[in-house]
Amino acid sequence: MISFKAAVLDTCTIARPFSDSLPLKIETIDAAGPNAHEVLVRINAASLCRSDLSVITGVRAWPMPIVPGHEASGIVEEVGDGVMQVSPGDQVVLVYQPSCGVCPCCEEGRTYLCEPGLAANRAGALLSGPPRLSINGETIHHHMGLSAFAEMAIVSEHSLVKVDNDLPPEIAALFGCAVMCGAGSVINTGNIQAGEMVAIVGIGGVGASAILGAQLAGASRIIAVDIDEAKLETAKELGATDTVLGGALAADEILELTGGGVDCALETAGILGAFETAYASAKRGGRVITVGLVNPATPFSLDVAAHVTGAKTIHGSYMGSCNSADDIPKFVELYKAGRFPVEKLITHRMPIGDINIALERMAASKALRQILTP
Ligand SMILES: [Zn+2]
Ligand SMILES: [Zn+2]
Structure with missing residues (x-):
């Protein structure tokens, strides 16, 4: 069992400003694992997405309590049994739609529609099993199999894509949602x-x-x-x-x-x-x-x-119709070639302790991407 700080949502609220109502509380949570086919990732950068607001306000229902955060990058700290594609020290982009590789959608090559992945997400669990997070024995749910507004995350091995370690963490984070949903929707879906x-x-x-x-x-x-x-x-x-x-x-x-x-x-x-x-x-x-x-x-x-x-x-267009394992490396190469200046999406940077201020700024439509660091 390990412990780390995370931003926990106990109950949904629409009370604004969020910088006063403070829906997310930084708490120390416990985590079990990584179990087989799971990876422990130390989060280096996470960014807020507008769909995080629908979690806070309850417009889309998720099991509570939950740790949100679905756009992030980090370094692999530890791997469970059977994990082949990453090792400790690798930088990874977290991917909010895990893909099992064997369901009909995955077999068709549309991993963004993976059915077991979707079912695990809706249950607030991991593709690899039930939630691993808790406080004093009470279960805390994962958001989209990730829960990245935290110092660490335990995720399925199918919820990440390895990228080069020289990619800046705040840039790497963007590829998890903003890049796939935005550029992917134009290039793949459109x-x-x-x-x-x-x-x-x-x-x-x-x-x-x-x-x-x-x-x-x-x-x-x-x-x-x-x-x-x-x-x-x-x-x-x-x-x-x-x-x-x-x-x-x-x-x-x-x-x-x-x-x-x-x-x-x-x-x-x-x-x-x-x-x-x-x-x-x-x-x-x-x-x-x-x-x-x-x-x-x-x-x-x-x-x-x-x-x-x-x-x-x-x-x-869900996740920009992206097959993350193929599309994220392609987008990263375009960024490295100077043809895809995703750094322009970053408008603010702050420590995770200021997450409710960032949330309010997002709700007021005064930001593109805000990078939170542990
Ligand atoms: Zn998003
Ligand atoms: Zn699948």
Whole structure:
């Protein structure tokens, strides 16, 4: 049994500001393991993602108590029996969708849809077994098989990807969610071809990563949409060719700008209105990619006849349709070659003790990626 500090969520809250309501408490927790096929990782950098907010507020239900954190990097401290692909001292990126390798989805080559991985995540457990975390004997659940807002994490051997040790830890962390969900949604799910026009609705960390991905893919126009003027400025610095203020008129403006709509429109805000803008911004025959986790209580209603005559495609993008073991090394190589400047996604750095301040900044949409260090 080992002990380390972690940010624990006991009960969900919507009380703002989070810097006053303090939903996450830094506590010393116990951890058993690593057992067979598990790895103990010392976390060097973790970043906050907008979907962490849905854990805090309870918009998406998770077993409590839980240690959140699903975008992180660290160094392997110890491996359990049977772990072959990493050794102590290796740097790893943690991956929030474990892939068993043998279920129908994994066998099809779509490891991001791994069914046992999803079931383990929903149970707050590990792919390799029940939760390993506790306080005074009370079970603490894992978030997405990781629980990275902590000094250490015990994870399945299928919840990580080895990367070079010379990759800066804060950069490595970004590949776990922001890079795969953003750039992956453009390149893999959206299959953007050189010369195509793209709209990205919602410029948080994932939307910003999608802008970088659209540049990599050779998009001729990258139209950034957000309700915050400051985010639109950021989008321009990242490489957006056009910016449009979000709201009821945004889609009309995009149709006007493009002479009929974009080839591919991505929703990266997790807000129904952003999805509606993306849908209306796609040209006839265009693709609509939905990336953000919209509140399940707000379903989208579709004019089916118009959908048929408009011949649009709506495609959900989970983890950017990435097979992490293949895609993370590819994205890392592009970063190293200077073609994928993911460091631009980092807007703040702070110790994990300030996590509630970071959470509030995320909720107020005043950050892209905030790096927390132990
Ligand atoms: Zn995320
Ligand atoms: Zn699987």
